[in-house]
Amino acid sequence: MSGSLDRLRALAARILDLRTLEHVIDPLLADLQMEFADANRRGRVWRSRWILLAGHVVFLKTVALCEAQNAMTRFGDWPADDMAALKRTLRASVTAIAVTTAVLEIPPLRNSSFVMSDPKSILYLIPQALVLAVPMGVTVGVFYGLRGRIVSLRSMGAVLACAIFLSFACFAMLAWILPWANQEFRRVVFQHIPGGDAVVAMKGFNELTLGELSERIGSYRRTGIADWDPRLLAYSYHQRWALSCATVILSVFALVMAERMVAGWAVGLGALGTLLIYYVLLWTGRAGVMQHNLPAFVGAWLPNTLFALVCVAVIAAASRRAQPPGVNLPASGQ
Amino acid sequence: MADRRPRMLTLSAKESLILELLVQKQGMYGLQLVTASGGLLKRGTVYVTLGRMEEKGYITSRLEEPPAEAGGLPRRLYQPTALGRRVLRAWTGAVGRLMPEFVR
Numbered sequence: 189m190s191g192s193l194d195r196l197r198a199l200a201a202r203i204l205d206l207r208t209l210e211h212v213i214d215p216l217l218a219d220l221q222m223e224f225a226d227a228n229r230r231g232r233v234w235r236s237r238w239i240l241l242a243g244h245v246v247f248l249k250t251v252a253l254c255e256a257q258n259a260m261t262r263f264g265d266w267p268a269d270d271m272a273a274l275k276r277t278l279r280a281s282v283t284a285i286a287v288t289t290a291v292l293e294i295p296p297l298r299n300s301s302f303v304m305s306d307p308k309s310i311l312y313l314i315p316q317a318l319v320l321a322v323p324m325g326v327t328v329g330v331f332y333g334l335r336g337r338i339v340s341l342r343s344m345g346a347v348l349a350c351a352i353f354l355s356f357a358c359f360a361m362l363a364w365i366l367p368w369a370n371q372e373f374r375r376v377v378f379q380h381i382p383g384g385d386a387v388v389a390m391k392g393f394n395e396l397t398l399g400e401l402s403e404r405i406g407s408y409r410r411t412g413i414a415d416w417d418p419r420l421l422a423y424s425y426h427q428r429w430a431l432s433c434a435t436v437i438l439s440v441f442a443l444v445m446a447e448r449m450v451a452g453w454a455v456g457l458g459a460l461g462t463l464l465i466y467y468v469l470l471w472t473g474r475a476g477v478m479q480h481n482l483p484a485f486v487g488a489w490l491p492n493t494l495f496a497l498v499c500v501a502v503i504a505a506a507s508r509r510a511q512p513p514g515v516n517l518p519a520s521g522q
Numbered sequence: 523m524a525d526r527r528p529r530m531l532t533l534s535a536k537e538s539l540i541l542e543l544l545v546q547k548q549g550m551y552g553l554q555l556v557t558a559s560g561g562l563l564k565r566g567t568v569y570v571t572l573g574r575m576e577e578k579g580y581i582t583s584r585l586e587e588p589p590a591e592a593g594g595l596p597r598r599l600y601q602p603t604a605l606g607r608r609v610l611r612a613w614t615g616a617v618g619r620l621m622p623e624f625v626r
Binding site: 193 | 576
């Protein structure tokens with residue numbers, strides 16, 4: 189027992205500060221040790237094992253709570269200036285995501301009279317708009333919220349953490365939620381059409397989950413037969429991964445560029461220009477793949493790769509400029 | 523510039539329960555509090571709450587060395603402070619005036 193306790197305490201000591209260790213973790217471990225010893229003294233072996241197992245779970249939960257509390261405290265200690273910039277970024281991002289989602293919903297709604305008869309179908313259109321609106325909205329938010337500022341490391345960390353979280357959310361959306369929503373939307377569209385069930389049963393490639401896409405690509409490689417253009421399948425597969433990472437790549441790009449822009453028109457131009465270039469690269473990559481000029485992987489990752497390279501180049505140039513000039517010592521003997 | 527506003531004394535439902543138990547028993551261990559609360563306090567959160575209440579000054583604690591033959595970590599015994607008792611009285615009184623049906 190004492191070895192197990194020592195390991196737990198050593199783990200907590202690595203993560204938490206001394207006060208938390210002494211006032212939160214040590215009492216927990218001391219009580220656990222007493223309870224375990226008491227069960228053993230009474231000869232209740234299984235009870236003591238259960239106490240030890242449950243004690244580990246309680247320990248992990250307590251450490252997580254302490255760490256969350258510390259994180260909240262650290263967040264509360266942020267300088268007002270950083271906090272204001274972050275809030276501005278979040279507000280702008282959320283607004284831009286909401287507006288972009290609404291705008292992207294308009295075209296399919298205008299073309300679909302049945303949408304009014306089944307309002308639920310509007311919900312099925314949201315995922316396809318969100319996967320584009322999130323990277324676009326975050327880019328606009330970062331450009332606007334952090335414009336003309338020397339971005340502190342903590343602000344950068346917070347923005348990147350949000351971007352990574354949103355990238356994971358986008359991945360889940362592209363891999364599973366979007367195909368399901370698309371399929372449900374088709375079901376709504378075709379339910380009143382004679383023979384519609386047969387059409388719905390045949391999924392389009394936009395209705396295939398990531399796993400199903402991978403399976404179809406594998407099947408094509410084995411048999412040489414595919415329901416769709418195999419290049420389109422491969423491109424769609426790689427593009428879902430690439431588009432998931434777009435939020436992080438575009439956030440980093442916006443972080444790098446935003447501090448160089450002060451005027452409102454420059455910020456607007458920068459954000460819109462970034463999105464336009466990304467969009468053009470997206471279609472260039474797709475066209476390259478469909479015209480057999482680029483492998484599907486390269487075409488799908490083209491925008492992310494080029495933006496990442498520009499980021500690296502700008503950061504490298506900035507760090508070279510920031511280095512102090514070398515001191516030339518006079519030659520000895522003069 | 524330092525924030526000079528007076529600190530607001532707050533008492534959550536869990537903190538209020540812990541204070542009530544400590545006032546009744548005049549000192550308890552964390553594990554005893556969990557048992558005495560009849561399931562209202564959980565082992566995964568009680569130590570964090572106790573640590574926070576110590577920081578607020580509502581309770582105090584001292585280490586009790588384990589029996590020599592047992593060894594191991596000393597246990598921490600918690601007791602209410604004068605501030606904790608006053609806050610609990612004020613809290614119970616305020617709740618009693620606003621919502622009499624909630625006061626036992």
